[in-house]
Amino acid sequence: MRVLSLRINGDLHRTAAPAHWTLLEVLRYQLGLTGSKQGCDKGDCGACTVLLDGEPVMSCLQLAATCEGREITTIEGLAPAHRARGGEGADPVQEAFDSCGALQCGFCQPGMILSARALLDRTPFPDRREMQDALAGNLCRCTGYTQIYQAIEKVACEGAGFAPPKTSWAREEGGD
Ligand code: FES
Ligand code: FES
Numbered sequence: 349m350r351v352l353s354l355r356i357n358g359d360l361h362r363t364a365a366p367a368h369w370t371l372l373e374v375l376r377y378q379l380g381l382t383g384s385k386q387g388c389d390k391g392d393c394g395a396c397t398v399l400l401d402g403e404p405v406m407s408c409l410q411l412a413a414t415c416e417g418r419e420i421t422t423i424e425g426l427a428p429a430h431r432a433r434g435g436e437g438a439d440p441v442q443e444a445f446d447s448c449g450a451l452q453c454g455f456c457q458p459g460m461i462l463s464a465r466a467l468l469d470r471t472p473f474p475d476r477r478e479m480q481d482a483l484a485g486n487l488c489r490c491t492g493y494t495q496i497y498q499a500i501e502k503v504a505c506e507g508a509g510f511a512p513p514k515t516s517w518a519r520e521e522g523g524d
Contacts, residue, residue: 353416356381357425358432371415372396372407375422383423383458394486397459398422404463406485423458426465440506441465444499452490460486464500473504 350367352374353360365374372389375381375398387395389408396408399421421429426439437443441464444450451457460483467474467482474482479497488496498512505512 350413352412354412354420355418356420357422357428365412367413369412370408371398371410371412371420374412375407381422381424385455385458387455392487393456394459394463395456397462397486399462399466402466402469404459404466404482404485421462423462426461439465440503441468441499444502444506445496448495448499448502450491450495450499456486456488456490460488460496464496464503468500468503468507472507474500 349364351362351364353362354374355361356375356379361379363374363378365378369378372384372386375384376386384398384407385395386408387393389396391406391409394406396406397404398407399405399419400410400415401419402421426442427437430437430439438446439461441461445457445461445464450460463483463486464479467479471478476497479500483493483496502512
């Protein structure tokens with residue numbers, strides 16, 4: 349066993365885990381942060397994506413011990429961080445994925461949303477190619493990606509202060 353000190357979503361967690369455990373294993377099985385999904389467990393699907401110092405990484409490929417001293421953000425931390433900055437509700441990316449119908453089974457969503465959040469943090473108004481590159485490591489077998497790109501465009505447009513393009517399936521604000 350190895351004692352670990354991990355800063356996750358702004359809080360310091362001290363825990364112990366086998367030295368070979370990945371960050372994903374520690375998050376899910378030691379700390380109960382099950383928002384990060386365990387899909388392939390070998391770097392193929394991106395469902396386990398978290399942010400490490402603001403950059404997306406696949407937590408199934410990252411030894412937990414290598415993450416000490418770094419800032420880890422999981423899906424559980426997005427909404428509280430947004431509210432700590434004075435926002436309301438969930439992070440705008442989470443809200444946009446919901447209102448644009450950018451999910452079906454939802455398994456890919458935590459990783460997809462964190463990759464999208466990181467993209468928007470470094471490129472507030474990305475084009476489609478930049479979105480494709482940013483999400484290249486996140487596989488979704490359900491949505492076909494169009495609504496995912498539209499959700500990111502919605503956040504970008506609203507962040508820049510103008511209305512996003514209308515889509516046939518986007519839910520009206522305040523509607524059902
Ligand atoms: S579970 Fe990590 S990439 Fe699939
Ligand atoms: S919504 Fe099902 S895998 Fe993406």
